[in-house]
Amino acid sequence: MVLRKNSTRLNSILVAKEKAISNRMACGGKMGITLTIIIPVFNTPKDLLERCIRSIPFQDERIEVIVVDDGSCEETAKHLRMLQCEDASFRLHTQTNAGQNAARESGLKLSHGVYVLFLDSDDYLDSEAILYIIDLLAQNHPDILAYGIQYVDRAGRPITGKRRCEERYIPIETKHYLIETSALWGQIISRSLFFDPSIEFCKTCRVGEDLATLIPLLLKADTIAATNLNAYYYVQHNNSITHSQGEALSLDILLAFDFILEHIENGETYTQEIEWLAILHILYYGTFRVMGDQSAGIAARRQLSNFMRQHFPAWRQNPIFLMNVQRRGLPFWLVVTGQWRFYSLLKLLKSKLSKLKLFPVA
Structure with a gap:
C-alpha cells in the first residue's frame, strides 16, 4: 500500500x-x-x-x-x-x-x-x-x-x-x-x-x-x-x-562510407579530405578492428582494401596521407598498406627491446 x-x-x-x-x-x-x-x-x-x-x-x-x-x-x-x-x-x-x-x-x-x-x-x-x-x-x-x-x-x-x-x-x-x-x-x-x-x-x-x-x-x-x-x-x-565494438561490427565502417558518398553534394570540393578520412577510418582503425582474429581478419581486411580500391583508387597519392606517414612513422604506414605481419613483428621487437631498456615502446 x-x-x-x-x-x-x-x-x-x-x-x-x-x-x-x-x-x-x-x-x-x-x-x-x-x-x-x-x-x-x-x-x-x-x-x-x-x-x-x-x-x-x-x-x-x-x-x-x-x-x-x-x-x-x-x-x-x-x-x-x-x-x-x-x-x-x-x-x-x-x-x-x-x-x-x-x-x-x-x-x-x-x-x-x-x-x-x-x-x-x-x-x-x-x-x-x-x-x-x-x-x-x-x-x-x-x-x-x-x-x-x-x-x-x-x-x-x-x-x-x-x-x-x-x-x-x-x-x-x-x-x-x-x-x-x-x-x-x-x-x-x-x-x-x-x-x-x-x-x-x-x-x-x-x-x-x-x-x-x-x-x-x-x-x-x-x-x-x-x-x-x-x-x-x-x-x-x-x-x-x-x-x-567487436569484429561482428568491424565492416560497418564500409556502410558508413557508402552513406557518406551517397549524401554529399559538393564532395568534389573536399576530395582529398574525404579520401583521407576513408584511409584513416577504413584502412587504419578498420584494420585494428578486424585483425583480432587472424583467419577471419584477413578476409575482412581484403574487403576493406577492395572498398578503397573501388571508391578511392589513387589513395596512396593523397597528400594528407603522405604527410601523416612522415608524422606518424613506419607503424602507421605498415598498418594502412596492409603489412600487418610486419607491423606485428615490429611491435614484438620493440616490446622485447623495451624490456632490455634499449628501445621505448611507441
Whole structure:
C-alpha cells in the first residue's frame, strides 16, 4: 500500500513537471531557447547517467534538455524518472530500441533550440563553459561551433585532452575541420542545418554512424568556428560502445562510407579530405578492428582494401596521407598498406627491446 502511494505521488510529480516543460516548449523561440541538449540513453550505468544529467546547467532558461530513453531496461527507466522528479527539469521521451542515431533524431524532432548539442549519456559537460558558449553563439551566430574535449576515465581523472584552438572564438576552414573530427558530440550544431532534406541521420551501422551523419552537415555549413573552452568530458570505460565494438561490427565502417558518398553534394570540393578520412577510418582503425582474429581478419581486411580500391583508387597519392606517414612513422604506414605481419613483428621487437631498456615502446 505504501509503495502504491509513493508510486502515485511520483507519477503526479512527473506529470506536473512534464506539463510545465511542455508549456515552456510550446512558446518556442519566445522563451529564448538557444541550446537544446539531446541525450540518448540505453542501459547506461546509474553513476554515469546521474553525473551526465547533473552536469547540465538547468537553471539557465536558454537551455532545454531532452532525454530519449531508447528502450532501456526497467531499472534504467526508473532511475531516469527518479532523476526527473528530484531536481532535473528535462523532457523525457521513451521509445522502443532503435539505436543511438534514431534516438538523437527523435530528440531533434522534439527540440526548439536554435542550436543542438548531442551528449552521450556516459559523458558529461562543464556547465560554466556551456553558459559561456551560449553567449558566444548569440554574439557570432556560427553554423557549427567546436569546443575543447577532455578525455577522462570513469572516475573523472584526466587521460588526455583535445584543444581546438588557442583563441576564445575563431572561424576555421571546413577543410581543416573535416580531417580532425568524427563524432556528433564534438560540436554544437545549428538546428537549421537539419531542415535540409538531404541531411539525415545514418542508422545503417554502429561503427562510423557519427562520422557518416556529421560529414554532410559540415559540408552544408557556411560558418564553422572553434573555441578554446573545454566543454565536454568524454569518459573512456570498458562498457562504452567504442570499447565494445567487436569484429561482428568491424565492416560497418564500409556502410558508413557508402552513406557518406551517397549524401554529399559538393564532395568534389573536399576530395582529398574525404579520401583521407576513408584511409584513416577504413584502412587504419578498420584494420585494428578486424585483425583480432587472424583467419577471419584477413578476409575482412581484403574487403576493406577492395572498398578503397573501388571508391578511392589513387589513395596512396593523397597528400594528407603522405604527410601523416612522415608524422606518424613506419607503424602507421605498415598498418594502412596492409603489412600487418610486419607491423606485428615490429611491435614484438620493440616490446622485447623495451624490456632490455634499449628501445621505448611507441
